[in-house]
Amino acid sequence: MATETPTLESLQASLDAQQAIFNMHQAMNVEVFYWWCTAIMVMIHAGFLAYEMGASRSKNALAAGVKNILALAVIIPTFYLFGWWIYNAFPGGIIPAEAASALPWSQSMGPDVQDMGTGIFWAAFALFGATTGSIMSGAVIERIRVSAFLILTVILGSGVWILAGAWGWHPDGWMLTELGYHDVGASGVVHAIAGFFTLGVLINLGPRVGKFINGVPQQIRAHNLPMTLIGLMMIIFGFFGFLGGCIIFNGGETGWTTIYNNPTNLSAFAFNTLMGFAGGVIGCYIATRDPFWTMSGGLVGIISVAAGLDLYDPGLAFIIATCVSFIAVGAAKLLEKKGIDDAVGAVAVHGVTGVVAVILVGVFAGGTPNVGGNPAISLYGQTVCAIVMAVLGFVPGYFVSYLLKKFNMLRVPENVEVLGLDEVEILTHPYPETVPAKSSAPTNVGDLEAKGA
Amino acid sequence: MGTSITTWDNVSAYFTFADNPLALMLFSLGVAGIVVGLIRFIMKHEKEAFENHK
Numbered sequence: 316m317a318t319e320t321p322t323l324e325s326l327q328a329s330l331d332a333q334q335a336i337f338n339m340h341q342a343m344n345v346e347v348f349y350w351w352c353t354a355i356m357v358m359i360h361a362g363f364l365a366y367e368m369g370a371s372r373s374k375n376a377l378a379a380g381v382k383n384i385l386a387l388a389v390i391i392p393t394f395y396l397f398g399w400w401i402y403n404a405f406p407g408g409i410i411p412a413e414a415a416s417a418l419p420w421s422q423s424m425g426p427d428v429q430d431m432g433t434g435i436f437w438a439a440f441a442l443f444g445a446t447t448g449s450i451m452s453g454a455v456i457e458r459i460r461v462s463a464f465l466i467l468t469v470i471l472g473s474g475v476w477i478l479a480g481a482w483g484w485h486p487d488g489w490m491l492t493e494l495g496y497h498d499v500g501a502s503g504v505v506h507a508i509a510g511f512f513t514l515g516v517l518i519n520l521g522p523r524v525g526k527f528i529n530g531v532p533q534q535i536r537a538h539n540l541p542m543t544l545i546g547l548m549m550i551i552f553g554f555f556g557f558l559g560g561c562i563i564f565n566g567g568e569t570g571w572t573t574i575y576n577n578p579t580n581l582s583a584f585a586f587n588t589l590m591g592f593a594g595g596v597i598g599c600y601i602a603t604r605d606p607f608w609t610m611s612g613g614l615v616g617i618i619s620v621a622a623g624l625d626l627y628d629p630g631l632a633f634i635i636a637t638c639v640s641f642i643a644v645g646a647a648k649l650l651e652k653k654g655i656d657d658a659v660g661a662v663a664v665h666g667v668t669g670v671v672a673v674i675l676v677g678v679f680a681g682g683t684p685n686v687g688g689n690p691a692i693s694l695y696g697q698t699v700c701a702i703v704m705a706v707l708g709f710v711p712g713y714f715v716s717y718l719l720k721k722f723n724m725l726r727v728p729e730n731v732e733v734l735g736l737d738e739v740e741i742l743t744h745p746y747p748e749t750v751p752a753k754s755s756a757p758t759n760v761g762d763l764e765a766k767g768a
Numbered sequence: 769m770g771t772s773i774t775t776w777d778n779v780s781a782y783f784t785f786a787d788n789p790l791a792l793m794l795f796s797l798g799v800a801g802i803v804v805g806l807i808r809f810i811m812k813h814e815k816e817a818f819e820n821h822k
Contacts, residue, residue: 392802427781465806730822739820
């Protein structure tokens with residue numbers, strides 16, 4: 316049987332076909348990677364849900380949960396409407412650039428079978444936005460109106476953070492091109508923004524009834540601390556999706572890069588994520604010996620090293636996380652002394668830690684070159700950018716909540732707060748059988764006999 | 769009604785009314801309307817609930 320001798324043209328055609336298949340598989344790998352990052356990030360919201368429901372008193376447990384669920388549900392469509400456009404239109408500052416393909420009526424913002432990138436990147440960013448909005452959620456529990464919270468969380472989760480993202484987390488962002496900003500794990504663009512936005516809201520919202528008596532802070536106990544601890548652990552799980560989504564999976568010869576285009580990989584992220592987590596837990600335990608803070612220390616630790624996740628020696632990350640824990644705990648105490656009632660320490664855990672994390676990249680990684688002719692990382696650049704993040708977060712949080720307060724739309728009435736939001740607004744109870752079961756439960760043999768047992 | 773293709777050959781962006789920017793803009797307005805409507809609905813519910821517990 317005669318075989319056909321391959322020609323140069325037929326070999327080239329075969330090679331091109333193989334290359335096309337390879338390219339398609341690379342694009343699919345990118346999709347698969349971000350698909351699972353997005354799925355894992357949903358666990359952050361399950362964690363926030365459990366965390367805040369447990370941290371509330373039982374009379375507000377369901378209200379805290381409903382608030383969380385709705386936050387996720389409103390940030391996703393609003394991020395679709397304008398968040399993605401903000402990211403693409405504002406890397407240069409406050410003058411929008413052309414970004415018509417990111418508008419919601421663009422054909423690329425739909426199930427385009429030729430585009431294996433836009434939808435999956437949008438999804439990951441939408442979940443980053445939802446996380447940012449949810450950071451505020453725990454701080455304001457038990458006294459904010461759900462409607463006011465949703466307005467604020469849309470502004471934060473689909474507006475403010477992504478503007479910060481365009482400035483400091485975009486390959487053309489002005490913070491990178493002019494100041495060499497480095498924040499791979501979003502310590503600044505997510506956590507500092509959310510923390511300082513929350514501070515602005517808390518100033519106008521005021522403390523819970525009974526939190527301060529004659530100016531002395533009182534401890535309002537979580538009704539289910541074990542649920543809160545589990546919730547925090549779920550957030551840590553979700554962080555692996557979050558940080559995975561912060562890396563760029565290019566495929567092909569380029570492989571992994573950061574959002575700033577410098578080379579990195581998941582291996583580098585793995586070392587410092589875990590070392591940061593461990594250092595944060597240990598630091599917060601030593602600083603407080605409080606279970607709530609010990610677990611929150613995991614968040615503090617990861618956030619404290621997230622900005623330089625690709626650059627730190629793991630030992631250094633561990634030490635940074637341990638030390639920053641003391642700063643976060645100190646900041647929480649200071650805020651409480653100043654009359655700020657932050658129910659879960661969000662301002663300290665996310666805001667203060669985020670700002671410190673950004674500055675520390677300038678301290679420990681200053682001089683590291685950026686690619687594409689952008690300035691090197693510097694302490695000056697990181698400090699300026701950290702201040703920008705804090706201000707950019709605080710100003711809209713303060714002014715929008717101030718306006719809501721002026722129109723009496725921010726806070727629930729005092730009698731409602733005393734009764735509990737579940738009783739008044741949710742119209743159901745998290746543990747409806749607890750009280751009657753307890754009051755009718757026989758306590759001794761006489762009771763049992765009387766009940767015919 | 770609604771589909772803009774008759775064959776899957778060489779299809780790229782295929783979704784309902786993908787060839788009609790006006791329709792897509794109206795859908796976007798619909799999305800915004802549902803979000804705003806939700807918040808207004810919650811405001812109304814809060815007002816009534818708070819008044820019932822005065």
